[in-house]
Amino acid sequence: MTIPLDYETLRVIWWLLLGVLLIGFALTDGFDLGSAALLPFAGRTDAERRMIINSVGATWEGNQVWFILGGGAIFAAWPFVYAVSFSGFYLAMFLVLSALILRPVGFKYRSKKPDARWRAGWDWALFVGGLVPALVFGVAVGNVLVGAPFRLDGDLRMFYEGSLLGLFTPFTLLTGLLSVAMLVLHGAGWLSLKTEGPVLQRVRLYGQGAAILSILLFAIGGLFVAWSGMGYRVDGVIDPNGPSNPHMGGAVAAAGAWLDNYGAHPWMLLAPLLGFAGPVLALLGIRGRRDTLVFAGSSIANVGIISTVGLSMFPFILPSSIDPGSSLTAWNASSSHGTLFTMLICTVIFLPIVLAYTAWAYKVMFGRVTDREIRLNPDFY
Amino acid sequence: MISMAVVELSRLQFALTALYHFLFVPLTLGLSFMLVIMESVYVMTDRPIWRDITRFWGKLFGINFVLGVATGLTMEFEFGTNWAYYSHYVGDIFGAPLAIEGLMAFFLEATFVGLMFFGWDRLSKRGHLLTTFMVALGSNLSALWILVANGWMQHPIGATFNPETMRMEVTDFMAVIFNPVAQAKFVHTVSAGYVCASVFVLGVSAYYLLKGKHIAIAKRSFTVAAAFGLAASLSVVVLGDESGYALTENQKMKLAAIEGMWQTEPAPAGLTLFGLPSNSGRETTHEIKVPYVLGLISTRSLTGEVTGINQLVDTAKVRIAAGIIAYDAVETLKVDRNDLVAREAFERNKADLGYALLLKRFIADPRQADAATIEKAAWSTVPNVPAIFWMFRIMAGLGFAFIAFFATAFAFSSMRRFDARWFLKLALFMMPMPWIAIEVGWAVAEIGRQPWAVDGVLPTFLAASSLTVPQLWTTIIGFTLLYGILAVIEVKLMLATIAKGPERYVPWRPDSPAEPAPDFRAVPAE
Known part of the structure; x- marks a missing residue:
């Protein structure tokens, strides 16, 4: 089979698709995580909590597939990244999975019994299922920016020299909190569209706090990245069409290198700009009681903040702090030329179909969850 | 070099999480199609009892489904967490079917399952039936891609080792997809799922018939399960034979172990x-x-x-x-x-x-x-010959027992006889059997593959991540506790839902005038 796209182009496309998947996950399942994290606070009574749960009840399951597809697509397109990150962040990954496992069960089982303790227990399980993944994802991104302590031997077997607690440093906690703030804001944005009454009032309040926190943490995080001596740079000539072997491209740690791309390509500054503009728009929306604007703002915040991380690091995907020569980049960590192309064809065919029926599902479930429906609809959780 | 303790614990964890995941998946595979059958009868006959039947089994489907989804999360990432060298070594091939599974199958299943539960009052009859069908299609396509991935581990074709990247890379993607082992495994596995769901529906229906409760719904469910189960049990054995045929071409060792044949x-x-x-x-x-x-x-x-x-x-x-x-x-x-x-x-x-x-x-x-x-x-x-030898015989023996069982059920339902108490009791006794057959079947396939992670390509002991024994114990204990608690809750909810039985559905309309009674307590019917 002759492949009509060269290897370098396919690697860039798959780097972009990696971003699309992460952003897709944040935009959709992100508000489910945020809503779950808000559940015990924005909803005080059982009926109020059911309003929140049923705001995401019909669609969260499809949203979660972005996460699962993310795992599968990283496996298929960036096998090194899949192998190194998930085995390196082993216990953190276990925390995320345990928390996420609580969600399907929590949504489905919570309202199956009228018992108040049963329901309160599941409410907190759902809270954990929303908060912990949001936090750990952010901490993980912080660690990716700093570089992870791993090395690859001659057979390209990975050895990791960090620990679970080692993942939590002041900077990575900051990125973790930024992730929580951003997703809680997004949850608030979604619930602004879907709820009414006292829940809506509280959601606006929490949304306001999350928006302000997002702006502050994003700014502090940016300053830290700029001045703390963080960053890696490709040293010497690298062949973007070369074989996927991390030992073949020399990378070195270089203070401030995460800002290089913005100097070379000023248009990339659009990403951090959106990262700030999004929460500001959401704030304006909350002030002006314009719920669509809140959700649009929180969505823009997600796109901006996640893109900022990706663009700052390009071509790096996962740098190594103890052996920069083992760092994974867009040029040395991908699948083979043929697999990238085949997977691109599959994506081009199926992703539009997925988006079409997802949009239809949202259309069917369109509208606010009313207090009346909560009490009358036998199909509601 | 990774220690054998890490390898053995990684295998233990994978086996535990996969076997647990596969307690829920077969019922999803089969029950989803039975829901399609039941709802089709509703759409064609327009008789509300068939809607109540669909909704009742749908409720049990939902309780089971969420655990399949929850435990599937672990599986999607476990190759990376626990089998990092495997992921590097064969990710170029093995990752693709997993990604396609998400894109083509799981999105379909998960998006439509929400509408299936929430859409009764929002969709037309046909629209809802389509939704149910999409769930069934999605879950079965899911199985297809997972078994394409698994089939490649059993019979790795269409790939070659590249010394520049120190890994296997795809040479012929079509060969990977149309792997004969994968195709045989797919039909065998989904048929086993259909048998599992049929035994489940038949067993619960038999319980109602024995108790003299919900007779009208139980008889209809019995009839559907008997016919669907007979077809499925024939398919599972005949196409299990097809898997045996495929074995001779590549996994001769597995066949020899199954037969205990040394010479x-x-x-x-x-x-x-x-x-x-x-x-x-x-x-x-x-x-x-x-x-x-x-x-x-x-x-x-x-x-x-x-x-x-x-x-x-x-x-x-x-x-x-x-x-x-x-x-x-x-x-x-x-x-x-x-x-x-x-x-x-x-x-x-x-x-x-x-x-x-x-x-x-x-x-x-x-x-x-x-x-x-x-x-x-x-x-x-x-591999471990006695284990494979015996587990295969348990699986195959149960396979033949299911044919006899469903043939009898089909005969009774054809004669409209639902009162043979010995058979109803037998149906209750049979309920755990498909799960036993399925789990030992998985064990035969995967223990029979040892010592290879990928047959002839990568030994299992090289495939594991460079983890430590304490890390593995942490997650093994963690998963066991979490899964154990969820299993208890799941079974209790299943039993409670069965005890409560089917309900008459009164469609809800946003403009329906009835206000709830003051003592309604905001507890949904589910």
């Missing part, structure tokens, strides 16, 4: 019904054999030979020797990728590279292996 027999070989195989004694004693049958099943001819374990070990020795040449060439190419002599030696022997890796269990550098080490490595290709 090649003159064709056509006999089928062993009973025997006491032993790995240490390297023989099977007290055999009871049916002449010719194995040869007929597995080679579809009177002259085809079924190879015995001893002969397969001899073949392994030859392949190890060739593999050492390939290994040596790869090491040379690592230093100088333009060494033409090494390149040529590699190309000639690359198919056996995996066999040299078997030596790494005994010696750091396979090139230093002596004859005794090669002998040991060759014998390490023999």
Whole structure:
């Protein structure tokens, strides 16, 4: 089979698709995580909590597939990244999975019994299922920016020299909190569209706090990245069409290198700009009681903040702090030329179909969850 | 080098999480299609009882479904967390079906399942039936792609080792997708799921009939389950035979272990019904054999030979020797990728590279292996024969029992006789059986693949992540506790829902005038 796209182009496309998947996950399942994290606070009574749960009840399951597809697509397109990150962040990954496992069960089982303790227990399980993944994802991104302590031997077997607690440093906690703030804001944005009454009032309040926190943490995080001596740079000539072997491209740690791309390509500054503009728009929306604007703002915040991380690091995907020569980049960590192309064809065919029926599902479930429906609809959780 | 303790614990965790995940998946596979059948009858006849039937089984489907989804999360990431070297070594091939599964199947299933539960009052009748169908289609397509991935581990075709990237890479993607082993496994596995769901529906219906409750719904469900189960149980055995046929082409060792057959027999070989195989004694004693049958099943001819374990070990020795040449060439190419002599030696022997890796269990550098080490490595290709021998017989025995069971059920339902108490009690007794058959079936397939993670390509002990024993114990205990608690809750909710029984559905409309009674307590019907 002759492949009509060269290897370098396919690697860039798959780097972009990696971003699309992460952003897709944040935009959709992100508000489910945020809503779950808000559940015990924005909803005080059982009926109020059911309003929140049923705001995401019909669609969260499809949203979660972005996460699962993310795992599968990283496996298929960036096998090194899949192998190194998930085995390196082993216990953190276990925390995320345990928390996420609580969600399907929590949504489905919570309202199956009228018992108040049963329901309160599941409410907190759902809270954990929303908060912990949001936090750990952010901490993980912080660690990716700093570089992870791993090395690859001659057979390209990975050895990791960090620990679970080692993942939590002041900077990575900051990125973790930024992730929580951003997703809680997004949850608030979604619930602004879907709820009414006292829940809506509280959601606006929490949304306001999350928006302000997002702006502050994003700014502090940016300053830290700029001045703390963080960053890696490709040293010497690298062949973007070369074989996927991390030992073949020399990378070195270089203070401030995460800002290089913005100097070379000023248009990339659009990403951090959106990262700030999004929460500001959401704030304006909350002030002006314009719920669509809140959700649009929180969505823009997600796109901006996640893109900022990706663009700052390009071509790096996962740098190594103890052996920069083992760092994974867009040029040395991908699948083979043929697999990238085949997977691109599959994506081009199926992703539009997925988006079409997802949009239809949202259309069917369109509208606010009313207090009346909560009490009358036998199909509601 | 990773310690064997880490490897064994990683295997234990994978087995636990996969076996647990697969408690829920078969019911999803089968029940989703039974819901389609029931709802189709509703749409065609317009009789509300069929809607109540669909909704009742749908409720049980939902309780089961969420655990399948929840535990599936672990599976999607476990290759990366616990089998990092595997993920690197074969990710170029193995990752693709997993990604396509998400894109093409799981999105479909998960998006429509929400509408299936929430859409009764928002969709037209046909619209809702379409939604239910999409859930069934999505879950079954999911199984297809997972088994394409698994089939490749059993029969790795369409890929070759690339010394520049130190991994297997795709050469023929169509060969990976249309892998005959994957196709046979897919039909066998989803049919097993249909059997599982049929036994479940039949068992619960039998319970209602015995108790004299919900008779109208129980009889109809009984009828659907009997017909669907009969077709499925025939398919699972016939197409299980197809898997046996496929085995002869590639996984001869698995077939020999299933049969406890140490020596090649003159064709056509006999089928062993009973025997006491032993790995240490390297023989099977007290055999009871049916002449010719194995040869007929597995080679579809009177002259085809079924190879015995001893002969397969001899073949392994030859392949190890060739593999050492390939290994040596790869090491040379690592230093100088333009060494033409090494390149040529590699190309000639690359198919056996995996066999040299078997030596790494005994010696750091396979090139230093002596004859005794090669002998040991060759014998390490023999899996746990007694375990496979017995588990296969349990699975196959249950498979035939299901045919007899559903044939009887079908006869009773055709005669409109739902009062044979002995049979209703038998139906209750049968309820756990499909799960037993399915789990041992999985064990036969995967233990039978040992010592390979990917047959002939990558030994399991090399595939694991470089983790520590405490890390593994943390997650094994963690998953066991979490899964254990969820299992108890799930079973209790299932039983409570069955005890409560089907309900009459009164469609809800946003404009319906009725206000709830003051004591309604905001508890939904589910």
